[in-house]
Amino acid sequence: MNNLNNIPKKTELAIIGSGPGGYAAAFRAAELGLSVTLIDPEAKPGGVCLHRGCIPSKALLHVAKLIAEAEESKEIGVSFGKPKIDLERVREWKNEVIEKLTGGLGMKVDKLKLNYVRGIARFKDRQTLLVETADGGQGELAFQQAIIASGSRPVLLPQVETSPRIIDSSGALELAEVPKSLLVVGGGYIGLELGSVYAALGSQVSVVEMTNGLLPGCDRDLVSQLKRRLDKKFADILLSTKVVALKEQKNGVAVTLEDKQGEQNSRRFEQVLIAIGRRPNTENLGLENTAIKVDQKGFIEVDGQLRTAEANIFAIGDIAGEPMLAHKAYGEAHVAAEVAAGRKAVFDPRGIPAVVFTDPEIAWCGLTETQAREQKIPIETAKLPWRGNGRTLSLGREDGMTKLIVDPENDRLLGIAVAGPGAGELIAEGVLALEMAAVSEDLRKTIHPHPTLSETLFDAAEMLFKG
Numbered sequence: 001m002n003n004l005n006n007i008p009k010k011t012e013l014a015i016i017g018s019g020p021g022g023y024a025a026a027f028r029a030a031e032l033g034l035s036v037t038l039i040d041p042e043a044k045p046g047g048v049c050l051h052r053g054c055i056p057s058k059a060l061l062h063v064a065k066l067i068a069e070a071e072e073s074k075e076i077g078v079s080f081g082k083p084k085i086d087l088e089r090v091r092e093w094k095n096e097v098i099e100k101l102t103g104g105l106g107m108k109v110d111k112l113k114l115n116y117v118r119g120i121a122r123f124k125d126r127q128t129l130l131v132e133t134a135d136g137g138q139g140e141l142a143f144q145q146a147i148i149a150s151g152s153r154p155v156l157l158p159q160v161e162t163s164p165r166i167i168d169s170s171g172a173l174e175l176a177e178v179p180k181s182l183l184v185v186g187g188g189y190i191g192l193e194l195g196s197v198y199a200a201l202g203s204q205v206s207v208v209e210m211t212n213g214l215l216p217g218c219d220r221d222l223v224s225q226l227k228r229r230l231d232k233k234f235a236d237i238l239l240s241t242k243v244v245a246l247k248e249q250k251n252g253v254a255v256t257l258e259d260k261q262g263e264q265n266s267r268r269f270e271q272v273l274i275a276i277g278r279r280p281n282t283e284n285l286g287l288e289n290t291a292i293k294v295d296q297k298g299f300i301e302v303d304g305q306l307r308t309a310e311a312n313i314f315a316i317g318d319i320a321g322e323p324m325l326a327h328k329a330y331g332e333a334h335v336a337a338e339v340a341a342g343r344k345a346v347f348d349p350r351g352i353p354a355v356v357f358t359d360p361e362i363a364w365c366g367l368t369e370t371q372a373r374e375q376k377i378p379i380e381t382a383k384l385p386w387r388g389n390g391r392t393l394s395l396g397r398e399d400g401m402t403k404l405i406v407d408p409e410n411d412r413l414l415g416i417a418v419a420g421p422g423a424g425e426l427i428a429e430g431v432l433a434l435e436m437a438a439v440s441e442d443l444r445k446t447i448h449p450h451p452t453l454s455e456t457l458f459d460a461a462e463m464l465f466k467g
């Protein structure tokens with residue numbers, strides 16, 4: 001890549017942040033002919049997703065899957081011994097995965113002749129950025145248009161700071177050690193994914209969730225598919241429970257928990273992982289020097305073209321609102337880059353898939369049953385358990401469910417949800433079906449390969465057939 005401390009005097013498009021939003025926007029804009037300057041504190045593009053988020057967590061979840069499959073295979077007549085885990089090699093391999101991907105992005109930065117500046121940028125005004133480079137240099141960058149893609153960071157409990165004993169997702173992904181006991185605060189995406197990794201590596205994992213169920217917002221019948229397995233893997237799942245105090249001690253953390261009756265009890269864990277949500281990185285951007293508006297949750301307000309209140313400045317990804325997912329950022333990045341290059345584009349997806357990469361995975365897109373009930377939208381559903389699916393049984397599994405949600409008036413698909421191994425891959429068919437305004441009969445008339453898990457989408461559509 002170019003000299004990373006070199007701040008150009010001017011650029012057509014400045015992009016703050018080189019995560020999935022920032023790099024995708026930079027590549028698209030450069031392909032459309034704009035001169036682009038991408039600014040990020042890391043030496044290589046990739047953002048949280050590649051360096052300490054989606055990718056390393058999926059690498060570690062793969063390790064967890066191997067361990068679980070080896071353990072469970074004795075049921076089908078194949079026994080392995082207790083796994084020997086070389087933590088240093090696991091860490092090294094995970095870092096190699098990150099290195100390959102961020103290195104590949106770096107090569108694309110060169111190929112498209114982008115300026116990559118390793119530093120931090122803030123707005124001086126609506127056409128100038130003040131940039132501080134990693135080597136302590138400072139400079140001004142005049143831009144015609146800008147895209148803010150500065151992402152988000154983990155939320156911590158009040159008055160709690162991270163330490164080797166109290167970690168957030170970034171700390172957990174470093175995998176410095178496998179504690180004997182780990183308390184995961186928050187039963188959402190991160191808590192359950194990383195809790196699963198540490199449980200597979202040998203920690204006694206307990207999860208404490210403030211609401212009365214895991215993965216709030218996700219349909220309960222999907223969650224119960226996951227909970228059945230997690231109940232066996234985790235030492236404890238404490239619902240409707242809050243952490244009221246955390247106190248670091250010499251060999252662990254003393255935690256005071258409070259249940260919904262207000263009863264408190266204290267327990268000690270070797271490590272505590274806090275996974276209670278993420279917050280957009282809107283501070284320190286100098287937004288006060290522009291007319292850009294931020295809502296109550298700290299997200300930058302944007303229109304359908306991802307423009308902020310300053311017409312030449314766009315915001316995309318986690319900074320621009322929920323859901324805080326890399327693939328939403330990709331979609332927004334392409335729209336913002338195309339609009340910046342003078343094309344007509346709008347961000348208006350029919351469904352943004354959500355995937356929880358636990359075992360089983362849970363994935364959904366479009367309308368959920370919970371939302372339909374809350375919003376009093378009439379729906380018809382088909383729920384197909386996987387235990388009759390040949391591929392499921394031949395994988396040594398019996399769990400899993402595919403759910404279709406349709407408009408009872410016209411059979412149009414409104415939502416698709418899958419819980420089971422590989423759900424994250426299967427949901428892509430559902431997303432395409434939503435984008436194409438498919439009816440359930442389209443799924444039924446599509447020949448699905450046999451024997452595969454994808455047939456559960458076909459079979460669920462059969463359940464809706466009234467012919």
Ligand code: NAD
Nearest residue numbers: 186187188189190191208209210275276277278324355356
């Ligand atoms: P989350 O919002 O998914 O879950 C946080 C959980 O913590 C919720 O269940 C909430 O009720 C609970 N909680 C909040 N305060 C609490 C408290 N004081 N005590 C106990 N429980 C408490 O957030 P996350 O898991 O931190 O993930 C953050 C974001 O990262 C998500 O919004 C998601 O978009 C993204 N993410 C996505 C994936 C994926 O796509 N597979 C994976 C990881 C993260």
